[in-house]
Amino acid sequence: MNNDIEKVLISQEELNKRMDEMAEDLNKKYQGQEPIVIPVLNGAMIFASDMIKRLTFKLTIDPMKASSYAGASSTGKVKIVQDVKSDVNGRPVIFMEDIIDTGRTLKALSEEMHKRGAKSVEVVAMLDKPETRVVDFHADEYGFKAPNEFLVGYGLDYNGLYRNLPYIGVLKQEVYA
Numbered sequence: 001m002n003n004d005i006e007k008v009l010i011s012q013e014e015l016n017k018r019m020d021e022m023a024e025d026l027n028k029k030y031q032g033q034e035p036i037v038i039p040v041l042n043g044a045m046i047f048a049s050d051m052i053k054r055l056t057f058k059l060t061i062d063p064m065k066a067s068s069y070a071g072a073s074s075t076g077k078v079k080i081v082q083d084v085k086s087d088v089n090g091r092p093v094i095f096m097e098d099i100i101d102t103g104r105t106l107k108a109l110s111e112e113m114h115k116r117g118a119k120s121v122e123v124v125a126m127l128d129k130p131e132t133r134v135v136d137f138h139a140d141e142y143g144f145k146a147p148n149e150f151l152v153g154y155g156l157d158y159n160g161l162y163r164n165l166p167y168i169g170v171l172k173q174e175v176y177a
Contacts, residue, residue, distance in 0.1 A: 001161070005152070007090035010144055011177040012166045015050075015154060016128070018143040022124060025096070025141060025172065030057045038084055040109070041065040043098035047056030047126040051096055059094075062086045077157040078108040089117035094124050099127040099146060103137035110137075116127035126154070127168070144168075150176055 001008060039048030039058050045063075052061060065082035093113045100106055100123070110121045128142040128164050150173070152158055153165030162169075 002165060002169070003173045004162070005165070006172045008167045008169050009147070009149075009151065010154075010168040012154075015143070017169070019047075019054060022143060023051060027054075027056045027122065030055075030092065030094075032057070033092055034058045034060065034062055035050045035086070035094050036060045036062050036086050036088055037094045037096060037145055038109075038113075040065045040105070041082065041097075043155045043157065043161070044126070044127045045097045047098055048160055049095035059104070060086055066095055066105050066143050068102070076102075076104065078105050079154055080109075080112075084128065087116075090119050092120045092122070093109075093118040095121070097123060097125040097139070099128050099129055099151070100137065100139050101132050103133045103135040106139075107137040109170045118149065127151070127156075 037052060039045055041063050048067060062084040064084050066078055066080050068078045095109060097106060106123050112124065113121045122140040126137040126141040126145055128139050129144040129146040131148040150171040151168055152162035153168045154169045155163050156168065157163045158171055
């Protein structure tokens with residue numbers, strides 16, 4: 001375990017088991033459709049990659065990058081840094097996200113896809129952190145409820161670091177305080 005990590009919250013084995021369950025639900029739901037899967041970069045790239053390998057339906061992968069964070073805190077404004085290249089009109093859209101924290105980013109991105117004519121918009125998140133929500137937004141499917149602690153690993157970062165940890169851990173407060 002990394003010295004900056006207070007404790008491992010969710011192991012790689014637990015992540016794999018939960019992703020298998022979520023993929024089973026998605027495979028039933030989207031069989032015969034061709035959704036656009038939109039990983040929200042950078043955080044969701046590891047989770048999205050592992051999830052996509054478990055999906056058995058035809059899909060297009062088209063990542064998007066949005067930002068509302070500076071360091072450890074949300075700025076409150078959602079900015080699309082890299083947009084999708086696909087035409088979402090008439091197609092189901094599945095956002096893959098690492099964590100739903102304030103809810104602002106996914107709410108804004110979901111609204112944008114509806115405006116562009118998406119047939120449906122679903123959000124699949126590895127973690128849901130309802131205690132920090134500032135807007136009314138909920139994932140359609142999520143892996144785990146997250147405690148109100150600073151989490152890193154498996155795509156989650158602090159200033160770009162720790163994304164490569166194979167588990168989700170609690171960052172020691174002295175690292176980010």
